[in-house]
Amino acid sequence: MEGFNSQLQEHLSTLEQLGLLRSLRVVEETDGTRITIGGHKLINFSSNDYLGLASHPAIAAAMGEGAQRWGSGSTASRLISGTTAEHAALEEELALAKGTEAALVFSTGVAAATGTIPALVGKGDVIIMDKLAHACLIDGARASEATLRVYPHNDLEKLESHLKWAREKHPTSTGARVMILTESVFSMDGDLAPLHEIVELKERYGAILFLDEAHAVGVRGTGAQGLAGELGLGGQIEIQMGTLGKALGVSGGYIAGSRVLIDFLINRARSFVFSTAPSPAVAAAGRASLRIVQSPEGEALRVRLQENLSLFASEMKIAASPSAIVPLILGSEERVLHETARLQNSGFFIPAIRYPTVPRNTARLRITLSSAHPQEQILRLAVALKDSGLRV
Numbered sequence: 001m002e003g004f005n006s007q008l009q010e011h012l013s014t015l016e017q018l019g020l021l022r023s024l025r026v027v028e029e030t031d032g033t034r035i036t037i038g039g040h041k042l043i044n045f046s047s048n049d050y051l052g053l054a055s056h057p058a059i060a061a062a063m064g065e066g067a068q069r070w071g072s073g074s075t076a077s078r079l080i081s082g083t084t085a086e087h088a089a090l091e092e093e094l095a096l097a098k099g100t101e102a103a104l105v106f107s108t109g110v111a112a113a114t115g116t117i118p119a120l121v122g123k124g125d126v127i128i129m130d131k132l133a134h135a136c137l138i139d140g141a142r143a144s145e146a147t148l149r150v151y152p153h154n155d156l157e158k159l160e161s162h163l164k165w166a167r168e169k170h171p172t173s174t175g176a177r178v179m180i181l182t183e184s185v186f187s188m189d190g191d192l193a194p195l196h197e198i199v200e201l202k203e204r205y206g207a208i209l210f211l212d213e214a215h216a217v218g219v220r221g222t223g224a225q226g227l228a229g230e231l232g233l234g235g236q237i238e239i240q241m242g243t244l245g246k247a248l249g250v251s252g253g254y255i256a257g258s259r260v261l262i263d264f265l266i267n268r269a270r271s272f273v274f275s276t277a278p279s280p281a282v283a284a285a286g287r288a289s290l291r292i293v294q295s296p297e298g299e300a301l302r303v304r305l306q307e308n309l310s311l312f313a314s315e316m317k318i319a320a321s322p323s324a325i326v327p328l329i330l331g332s333e334e335r336v337l338h339e340t341a342r343l344q345n346s347g348f349f350i351p352a353i354r355y356p357t358v359p360r361n362t363a364r365l366r367i368t369l370s371s372a373h374p375q376e377q378i379l380r381l382a383v384a385l386k387d388s389g390l391r392v
């Protein structure tokens, strides 16, 4: 016991020396854009609640009513007795929103990815993924035991050369699968994948596409379409993944696709089969959020977010981000920790994103904007960044 704990302590000390130690900060209060940490009120530019829905009264009320009706827990795995009418309705509504035949809800986006990828590919198959893909796509790929090839971020030439290699080694006639993994909006850079081109390459080489829309849903396209829907590509993408935890302001993950894909995952995705279903109250809240995102109110929130992004871009004299994420890449861990602390002293909460979340030497401040930020908060942020000599 003693030796074990001192080993762990040694590891943490090394992380601290490298500027890579992380710790939890307790939020004592929040109203959406302002949070209180350690008694200090800070303007929050760290959350993925892009439309301010995490504090929407109607969604919170739906969660409360869901709990009144169904109780607090789902009591079992979805396959045993954990599928309530609330889960079933959420899945129908998600499929409608995505324009797919069916959808399947998981407890988190991470569970959706780590359960789905190894269910669909394995030994003898190939996964080709973007270098900057989220950790859950990497974990799913590793767990699958498929041969893994990585292409530099958004590098279509390298993607194509991997596809060519994969199809020479594993011709379509062998039944081997080649799966491309990418995000549509990249979580730490805020840029977009060249989706038209990726879909075209996928078709040409008989591959399948797993698209992670975690940061696109509610921000790109209308309703909960995401980038695939915005570009009219939804029907050509085999596996569309997303989360209810970001712009939708609740929690949970999902896969949308064909009926047979969903039936297959119900049988084969281990994070689905062996996990207690999300609380029915959470499913009820997810439904309420989905309704709002697809309503004129949701459209107005998206317009408001766009206005905030434009305002911030014009104040900082940069091009507006195609997503709600604006990275400020500073390089070293030391520098980013210094700036994050300085900004915190000026009343702003902006996270220092470091290795291993991003590659080494690309430590950054990750600024996220929301429709809920009053313009005055955005102007104040721009002034604080400029005063610190920080440029995007």
Ligand SMILES: *Cc1c(COP(=O)(O)O)cnc(C)c1O
Pocket (backbone or CB within 6 Å): 108, 109, 110, 111, 134, 136, 183, 187, 212, 214, 215, 243, 244, 245, 251, 252, 253
């Ligand atoms: C947050 C995130 C996930 C995981 O979703 P959760 O619902 O938070 O588990 C997956 N992919 C990307 C790109 C993400 O940013």
